[in-house]
Amino acid sequence: MKALVTGSSGLVGSETVKFLCDAGWEVIGVDNDMRGTMFGKEASTEPEKKKLEKKYPGFITVTADIRNPEQISEIFQTYAPFDFIVHAAAQPAHEWSTNHALEDFQINAYGTVVLLETYRRFSPTAKFIHCSTSKVYGDSVNELPLQELETRFDLPKDHPKWEGEDESMRLDANLHSLFGASKASGDIMAREYATYFNLPITIFRPVCISGPAHKGAKLHGYLAYLVKCVATGEKYIINGYKGKQVRDNIHSYDLVRAFWEVYQDPNAPCGGFYNIGAGRESNNSILEAIAQAEKLLGKKATVEHSDVVRKGDHKWCIYSCKKFRTKYPNWKITYNNNRLMKDLCDPYLL
Numbered sequence: 481m482k483a484l485v486t487g488s489s490g491l492v493g494s495e496t497v498k499f500l501c502d503a504g505w506e507v508i509g510v511d512n513d514m515r516g517t518m519f520g521k522e523a524s525t526e527p528e529k530k531k532l533e534k535k536y537p538g539f540i541t542v543t544a545d546i547r548n549p550e551q552i553s554e555i556f557q558t559y560a561p562f563d564f565i566v567h568a569a570a571q572p573a574h575e576w577s578t579n580h581a582l583e584d585f586q587i588n589a590y591g592t593v594v595l596l597e598t599y600r601r602f603s604p605t606a607k608f609i610h611c612s613t614s615k616v617y618g619d620s621v622n623e624l625p626l627q628e629l630e631t632r633f634d635l636p637k638d639h640p641k642w643e644g645e646d647e648s649m650r651l652d653a654n655l656h657s658l659f660g661a662s663k664a665s666g667d668i669m670a671r672e673y674a675t676y677f678n679l680p681i682t683i684f685r686p687v688c689i690s691g692p693a694h695k696g697a698k699l700h701g702y703l704a705y706l707v708k709c710v711a712t713g714e715k716y717i718i719n720g721y722k723g724k725q726v727r728d729n730i731h732s733y734d735l736v737r738a739f740w741e742v743y744q745d746p747n748a749p750c751g752g753f754y755n756i757g758a759g760r761e762s763n764n765s766i767l768e769a770i771a772q773a774e775k776l777l778g779k780k781a782t783v784e785h786s787d788v789v790r791k792g793d794h795k796w797c798i799y800s801c802k803k804f805r806t807k808y809p810n811w812k813i814t815y816n817n818n819r820l821m822k823d824l825c826d827p828y829l830l
């Protein structure tokens with residue numbers, strides 16, 4: 481069996497490569513280390529690429545840009561047909577998009593269409609996973625009647641959305657950030673290719689994804705970066721909401737297991753779209769994450785509070801996976817909050 485993984489050196493891409501190579505698949509990766517270019521040397525995914533190539537001699541990474549139709553077409557002409565395609569290459573950061581609107585839109589929207597169109601022409605029977613994001617819903621979650629508790633914002637336990645917002649949430653008439661809007665464009669195009677051309681494409685909308693392979697940087701990879709700051713003594717700046725903003729954090733391994741459920745399902749609907757996350761099993765506020773990292777690492781964090789709220793930021797971000805869990809009842813979270821935080825901290829304790 482053969483797979484194509486875009487963004488193959490990044491967090492989700494590399495986890496997918498590992499999962500498939502361990503299962504004996506032939507995997508072709510595409511990555512151009514744009515993460516290093518965007519967020520600096522510390523965020524470069526080149527070391528992850530080298531690790532994967534060393535561990536899996538059959539794994540091939542092609543250095544190509546998803547925005548370049550000739551390069552992508554050449555990859556398909558060389559390696560297609562594929563059985564499975566996971567599209568995880570992206571400009572993933574909210575704030576970076578503010579001053580890089582063209583690159584952000586080219587990568588997240590145009591690059592996605594380049595891939596979809598090439599897939600349609602050269603390998604249309606492959607199951608295709610599109611990594612979208614909960615940011616496509618904009619900041620509507622801030623309209624919920626959140627209560628300010630000691631360490632977090634949260635809903636009252638008897639609120640019908642306590643388990644999270646579902647997929648019926650509106651996509652527009654709210655604030656997204658340019659990143660959220662470019663990802664919404666890619667998400668809509670992926671769904672359109674699925675329904676218009678009847679292609680087996682599935683769209684996932686996670687909140688925060690984490691894992692030790694994440695090259696955490698100030699602008700992206702929040703939990704990995706926070707843990708790195710606590711471990712190394714680097715100052716961590718909390719932007720707004722007193723650090724009580726809550727995030728759902730799914731481990732990249734659990735996300736890839738969700739992709740796999742879809743791959744194995746012969747009746748997966750064309751254009752199925754799902755919120756995906758760890759929900760009430762793994763979420764924390766920034767204050768809670770810092771306290772957990774301090775305890776696990778045995779170190780005190782250096783923290784600075786800024787009153788400035790990031791434009792379009794969410795106070796509370798948990799989305800319900802009921803739709804996915806109902807369709808795929810065998811899928812379970814294997815990394816709860818404690819296990820995820822430990823997995824992030826452990827490499828610093830070696």
Ligand SMILES: NC(=O)c1ccc[n+]([C@@H]2O[C@H](COP(=O)([O-])OP(=O)(O)OC[C@H]3O[C@@H](n4cnc5c(N)ncnc54)[C@H](O)[C@@H]3O)[C@@H](O)[C@H]2O)c1
Pocket residue numbers: 486487488489490491492493510511512513514515516525544545546547567568569570571572587591611612613614663685686687688689690694695701
């Ligand atoms: N990490 C999160 O918290 C999170 C949350 C929700 C959704 N997502 C989505 O999941 C997907 C994967 O995110 P991630 O955390 O693995 O990001 P990542 O930055 O770790 O990985 C993305 C990879 O894509 C590569 N890339 C970027 N632009 C490219 C281009 N033009 N051509 C080729 N390669 C390119 C980067 O170099 C990087 O290695 C993205 O679509 C992202 O928007 C991530």
